[in-house]
Structure formats: C-alpha cells, structure tokens
Amino acid sequence: MTKTIKNAFYAQSGGVTAVINASACGVIETARKHPDKIGKVYAGRNGIIGALAEDLIDTGKESDATIAALRYTPSGAFGSCRYKLKSLDSNRREYERLIEVFRAHDIGYFFYNGGGDSADTCYKISQLSESMGYPVQAIHVPKTVDNDLPITDNCPGFGSVAKYIAVSTLEASFDVRSMCKTSTKIFVIEVMGRHAGWIAAAGGLIEDYGFPVVILFPEVEFDEKKFLAQVDAKVKQHGHCTVVVSEGCHYPDGKFIAEQGAKDVFGHAQLGGAAPVVANMIKDALGHRYHWAVADYLQRAARHIASKTDVKQAYELGRAAVNLALRGKNSVMPTIIRTSDAPYKYRIGCADLKDVANVEKFMPLDFISKDGYGITERCKRYLRPLIAGEDYPKYENGLPRYVTLKNEAVRRRLPEFDI
C-alpha cells in the first residue's frame, strides 16, 4: 500500500458517453475525501494525449459544486481521444514517456476510463511501471456504450444509450402507427454497435408495448430475403413495422450494408447510413412508404434521458476505482456483479486487467430469438434494470445546465515530446 501522499492521474478514452463524467465525479469526489493518501487529481487534456504531451489539468481548481455537476453532464469534460498506444515492442518510448510524466508530477495512481483498448493500455502501464522502478497503481474504470467489456455485468454508458434507443424507438413507433393508414408504414432507426448488438437489442423492449419490431444485429449475417419476409409479415399483421439496424449489420462476406469507404484512425471502416439502405430495400421490394433516422452521437450524448441505474453505477465504479487504489490494488478494474434481475441487485467486484484487455463480449446466443430478428425474454430480463429510472439534469431557459470546466493547465516540468 502507498504509504506517502501521491498524486493521481485520470484520463478519458475513446468515444464519450452520457455518464463518463459521472465516473470522473466518482473518482474526484472520492479522492478528495482522502487527502492523507491522494494529493492532487490531475486529468489528461484530451485523454492519454494529455499525459504524453504533459498537458495535465489540475482538477483541484474546480469547486466541489462544479465537480458534483459532472454527474449530470454528458461528454468527456477533460476531452477524450482516439489514440491507441502501440505495443510495448514497437513504441516503448511512449510508455516510458508516460512513466516519466508520472514521475515528474509525483503521480502514483493512474485511473483510465475507457473501453477495451484503454484496458489494454492500462494493463501495459502497470507492467512497465514496475519494471522501470516507478510503480504506479493502474486502475481501469470501465466505460463503453458498446457494452462489450468482459466480466462486468454491463459497462457504464450502455444503460443510458439503451434507454435512449428504447424510448426513441417506442416514441417513433407510436408515430408510425398513427400515420400508417395513408402514409408511413416503416420506420427504420440506425443505432451504434459495430461488432455487438447490445444497443440494437434495446429496441426490442418495445415489444412489451405491442409494437412490431425487426432487429438487424451484427451477430446475425444479413439475409435480404429473410429480412424482407419478416417485415412483410409484420406489416400484414399490424399495418406498420419498426426496424432497428445496427451500424455493424453486414453480409456473410463481412461487407457492412452501410459501408461508406471512409476509415477512422484505427483503420476501422467509418460507418453510418445503414438505415437508408434498409429503408430503400423495403420500399423497392414491398412498396411501403418509410421514414428513417440515424441517431449517431445523439444516442450516446443524451444525458437528458440517461438511465438512473447507469448514472449510479458509473459514479460507483469511479468511486470503487479509488477505493481499490487505496487498498493497494494494481492492474485491476472494478466491475458490476449482478446477483438478481428483478428486483435488480448487484455488488461491486474487481477483475484483473489481464483478463479484461483485448477480450470482446458479444451478445449471448440465447439473447437473440431463434429467427435472428428479435430478443428473447432472457435478454429483456437482462436489459430492463439497466434502463430503469430517470436522473434528470437541472434546466435553465429550456436547456440542461451542463457544466464546462475551467480545465487549468499544470505547469510543465519536462521537455516537449513528439507524439
């Protein structure tokens, strides 16, 4: 256990969410309660890039009230980045630079708030820091709307996206039902999820309200004929149909139905536009009028309709990360361990990063209905508690009172570094 007072470093990584700042709030508020162990809490400006560039933010300059407001503010308050550190072999100097910056600022705790890539980075830093003789306790705080981290029951960020998609799909389905007699019969909503259909699955919850819905999962290879038959049957029965399509929906050969050609910085295809493709297919084959929406960032930024469960867990995992550090843990990630579906019960656990890094969690096969276009009751039991409860931000003049931090820089102590 760290005996002396050390500073902490916190960074946000990858795509931001409606509740990643709630985790930041949990980390900072908990750290502030232990001034005998944790000195300053520094944050990386724009994620890990801030550490490499020694561009640190002094969160101590923010009032308690401002830090508390982070719980209600979507996005990454310190800036995030899409920047994956290469392997230790191919770019050891980046890892060494991180350790140098930590050493220069007396940082003994590293809290990294992100998904699979950042769990991997966090793991490597914990390994390297020991071998470099400057031990840093590296704790990963889970965050990803994709819900694809292993071990934990769910990932903060997911519950709120799931709620947004379930609510929005429900509302749009009420709309199309009103219009279907003479006009729109098909509503298509495109949702995030490149490899895993967790977010799309949330649209399936509207079946409980009697609405017909067809889901296109990344886990199920796209078969145009079978898909159109599903839609046709639903329209014949109900007069209308809602389609939820994952951005990662793809043909058997792996080609995304939405492929645009552009690639992101990791070389992944930049997706978007599966909805109009699917809508046009239906129009061509069945002749129905359609409308389509692409939720994109709206879904992951929608703090206004965040899940109360999700916000609470995001905060608790931030707090747990600090408590794990104070208990001397290293190279771990706090997790949610579900003990009951209804009523929802869970406790906070702890996973070793070596078991988390580079493991992607897909939907269990028994969460997808046999025909491949819906979700099972088991999936619904899993999802319902995650979207439960509302946790509204305060409003002013009709708009949420989200906070923007001062983000004051810490004085640099090292020479510049070429990223």
Add this chain to the structure above:
Amino acid sequence: MTKTIKNAFYAQSGGVTAVINASACGVIETARKHPDKIGKVYAGRNGIIGALAEDLIDTGKESDATIAALRYTPSGAFGSCRYKLKSLDSNRREYERLIEVFRAHDIGYFFYNGGGDSADTCYKISQLSESMGYPVQAIHVPKTVDNDLPITDNCPGFGSVAKYIAVSTLEASFDVRSMCKTSTKIFVIEVMGRHAGWIAAAGGLIEDYGFPVVILFPEVEFDEKKFLAQVDAKVKQHGHCTVVVSEGCHYPDGKFIAEQGAKDVFGHAQLGGAAPVVANMIKDALGHRYHWAVADYLQRAARHIASKTDVKQAYELGRAAVNLALRGKNSVMPTIIRTSDAPYKYRIGCADLKDVANVEKFMPLDFISKDGYGITERCKRYLRPLIAGEDYPKYENGLPRYVTLKNEAVRRRLPEFDI
C-alpha cells in the same frame, strides 16, 4: 348559438407531434364538462378518412384517467392521415359525404387538429355545411411542428421539437468538443422543415453555451463555398463545429441538397439525407472527420423531452376550441397572442379561418443573422420561452407509460363510401 345537445367530431390531421394528443385531451376534457351542450365526442379513425368512411371512434368509452393520460402521450391516439380533400369543384361529393356523416351522427361541432391543409379543409366544410342546410361549427385546432401557421404566436408541436433539437444539438456538441483533438471535428444534424427554418433555428440556441454552430435554412439558398468558409472559420477558432441542416435546404435552382427522388402522397419530394451530403462536402473540402445524425420522427415524437410551455398551450388551444364552439363561433382557430417575451406572457385569441387557410408563415428576415448561417438575438427571444420547462411523462420499467386507447367503433348508419 347551438341550443340543443349536439355531438362533436374530432380528427387529427397530417404529421403527428409530441403534443397533438394534449390538444385532444383539452378538447375531450372540456367537452365532458358541458354535457348540456355537447353529447358524444367522436373521433375520426385515422383522421378525416374516418369521417369519410364513417369509421368513428366513441371517445366516451375511454375513462377520464385514460383521456388525462393523452396529455403525456405522443403521436395521434386516434390515428392521423395524409389526405388532402380536393377543391370543392373537383370533388364536391367528399365534402357532401362529410356533411352526411355529420348529419347521420348528429354532429354539430367539428374540431380539426392540424396544419395549413386541414385549416383549409375546415374552412371549406364550414362554408359547405351552411349551404347544405346542415350547419356545423367548424373549429380548427392548430398543430404543426413546422410552426408555419399565420397569426398565432406559434403552433403546438413546434416548441417540443425545438426543445428536442436544441437539447440534442447541445449534447452532441459537448460530445464533438470532447473528441475533436484526435477524431471527430464536425457534427451535422439534419432537422425537419421543408419550407421554413423554424426547427433549424432552435439549434442556434446552443450559441448561448459558447458552441460554434452553422445553420442551413430553407430560406437561404445554399452556397457551398460560403458555407464551407463558415465551417472552416469555426473549426479554426474552436477546433470543432456543429452544423444544423434543414431537410429543405436547397440550391438557388430549387433542387434540395438531399433530394432522393421519392415523392409523398401530395407529390412533395420525400426528403432525408441532407446531413450525409453536407458532411461529405466538409470532408472533401476541409478534410475533417465527421459524424452525422438524422433525427426524423425522433424529433417530433419525443414526448419524453417535450416543452412544458408547448404541452400547456396544446392543451389550452384544445380547450379554447371547445369554448369557442360553445360561444357559437364557426370557421375560426384559437391562437396564441404573445404579449411579452421575458417573462413570457400570452393570451388565447381567435383567428378567422379565411385568414389562416393556405397562408404559410416563414421566418422573419430579422430572425436570421446577416451572414445567413445563424439566428439573431430577436429570434432567440422568440424561441426561449417556447422551449421552457419540462413536463415529464411517468415511467415504468425504464420506459414512458404512454397510453394506447381502446378506440371502439361507433355503429355505422350509412352505406359504404368509396374513398
């Protein structure tokens, strides 16, 4: 004034909104308070089509609690339609059929809840019913997310869409600001508004939070070069930029930037897809990474984030319609008369339908900034009260408890009619 008890007929017309059912609630609850004047309240199943087909719904079968729940339920609870009656000359038999149905069911009050087209229909029915010797008091209840009806300060439905767009644009802008260092610098959101930029204007409210935003109005002819210069300047200053594009954004020759070829039942081009067009333009010219969203039905169905002002006014105008009828008025529409911006004050007025029918209200020129890509302080003063306040529905298991009516049919008394 009607001396004897007459039944009322209520129908929803055109695209539905988050609050059109609040108007229905206002009509039905107020009618129920006057059993000495108003007997049954019938609703048209799927709008005016229900009247033509003599497919009437007996709202008396719904409990007071269910009718009260309409205030919190988006969409058209009785079904709506896109069906514009032709001119009296070219299809007199449809108008005559409506009067026959009204006569057969002892209907003395006609409440038509819609936009410009339905105001016109309502007006014609009031004229024809007199000439046919079966006087019906025809009252139009304004509804349109497009906010394009004249005389009234605003149209119920608009305030809630405006709030949804302002909140969503704000949230997505927080998101892109977090990501812009290494990834997305441009966020494009496409909003409704074929001819009038009222909805797009709402995105401009995020300037109050310091976010850079470029708006593409239908009122301003699209100029790619000037537009890209605007975006370029904002990205250079802020590192990121949000673009709000109306579906009706078009080139000087009238061609929509999003034109898909499909047409709706009125022969209007079916739009959608302006966002990816704009996003690609920026990528090609400036090289920035982008994300785009198309809100489509999500924006007009989003009862979960409806404006309290809007819900209240939708209800009040429904109530006012009945009160106007009880005062013997005919061929009128209740309106909102604004008397103060801040604090927002208004009273309910009354417009003659002859002054409403077929008049489209565009944005005043002094609501659009001189450069054509933003809104003025005057526009903000207009918009702010309309998005003010929240009026949350109740939730159950994480989803809003929206109501679906029984919609029991009234026994037919007439022969079938070929629509």
